[in-house]
Amino acid sequence: MPFEKTPGWLDWYAGPSKPRFTVPEGAVDAHCHVFGPGAEFPFAPERKYTPCDASKQQLYALRDRLGFARNVIVQATCHGADNRAMVDALAHSGGRARGIATVRRDVADVELRAMHEAGVRGVRFNFVKRLVDFTPKDELLEIADRIEGFGWHVVIYFESVDLPELWDFFTALPTTIVVDHMGRPDVSKPLDGPEFALFVRFMQEHPNVWSKVTCPERLSISGPPALNGEQNAYRDVVPFARHIVETFPDRVLWGTDWPHPNLKSHMPDDGLLVDFIPHIAPTKELQRKLLVDNPMRLYWPELTREKQQ
Numbered sequence: 399m400p401f402e403k404t405p406g407w408l409d410w411y412a413g414p415s416k417p418r419f420t421v422p423e424g425a426v427d428a429h430c431h432v433f434g435p436g437a438e439f440p441f442a443p444e445r446k447y448t449p450c451d452a453s454k455q456q457l458y459a460l461r462d463r464l465g466f467a468r469n470v471i472v473q474a475t476c477h478g479a480d481n482r483a484m485v486d487a488l489a490h491s492g493g494r495a496r497g498i499a500t501v502r503r504d505v506a507d508v509e510l511r512a513m514h515e516a517g518v519r520g521v522r523f524n525f526v527k528r529l530v531d532f533t534p535k536d537e538l539l540e541i542a543d544r545i546e547g548f549g550w551h552v553v554i555y556f557e558s559v560d561l562p563e564l565w566d567f568f569t570a571l572p573t574t575i576v577v578d579h580m581g582r583p584d585v586s587k588p589l590d591g592p593e594f595a596l597f598v599r600f601m602q603e604h605p606n607v608w609s610k611v612t613c614p615e616r617l618s619i620s621g622p623p624a625l626n627g628e629q630n631a632y633r634d635v636v637p638f639a640r641h642i643v644e645t646f647p648d649r650v651l652w653g654t655d656w657p658h659p660n661l662k663s664h665m666p667d668d669g670l671l672v673d674f675i676p677h678i679a680p681t682k683e684l685q686r687k688l689l690v691d692n693p694m695r696l697y698w699p700e701l702t703r704e705k706q707q
């Protein structure tokens with residue numbers, strides 16, 4: 399039986415425009431996913447949505463179209479802890495993709511080792527209630543302790559209102575921590591309000607915390623570019639992302655989030671998402687750190703070291 403998409407599911411945007419902004423050489427799309435294809439890599443029984451297919455070939459075609467050199471493929475919740483689609487994509491990347499897995503407590507060391515060989519460099523802990531069922535914190539801490547031995551890091555995904563409650567758990571993690579989508583700020587609130595200030599403090603007080611300045615299309619209330627070609631799309635997200643980039647230039651990452659799970663109102667043109675980058679990283683130096691230096695240091699440190707020698 400083929401999988402039936404969740405009603406109202408928006409397919410990813412075919413034929414994205416060629417970005418006007420040229421990304422620096424060696425740029426990394428550090429947050430993207432593959433979905434299936436479901437006929438080859440079935441979606442997990444416990445999933446909260448059934449997406450369209452979005453294959454590794456389609457992802458790599460987008461990479462080339464946008465001018466990127468590498469990808470970091472994050473295990474999507476629709477595949478649960480079955481990492482085969484993501485690992486298969488890594489295996490077909492020619493070393494140009496790294497992965498973030500989802501694992502459970504019962505994962506064997508040999509499985510972790512095999513994933514490391516394939517290019518996995520971290521695990522994702524997801525606290526967004528509409529996406530996953532609750533996993534006890536002691537299980538997550540146990541996983542974090544085990545993956546630390548591989549030199550991996552933890553990617554965390556949560557809503558900004560939940561940060562106070564999760565703070566103690568996050569700050570107990572032993573590894574580098576990468577936050578998805580800036581902890582999903584409510585961009586209708588002030589930049590200097592208590593909620594976003596708490597996130598900034600989280601990064602300030604914990605030098606092991608990084609942030610992806612991703613998903614303006616998910617966070618924006620003002621919305622996408624108007625059909626008349628308005629330049630400054632998702633403008634309400636700009637001050638938040640730019641503040642993080644300028645305050646923590648060595649701990650930020652950028653990604654497309656292709657194929658954009660769970661968008662309800664519009665599907666972004668990935669070319670226009672790339673054009674958003676100079677609004678949040680206005681100088682060449684910030685752009686190089688965001689798109690090349692930082693992701694390379696985290697995901698391909700062996701290449702970074704080679705270069706320095």
Ligand code: 0GY
Nearest residue numbers: 473474475476529655659660
């Ligand atoms: C994202 C965001 C979402 C979904 C997932 O793994 C996922 O299902 O990450 C979301 O719905 O907010 O990072 O792609």
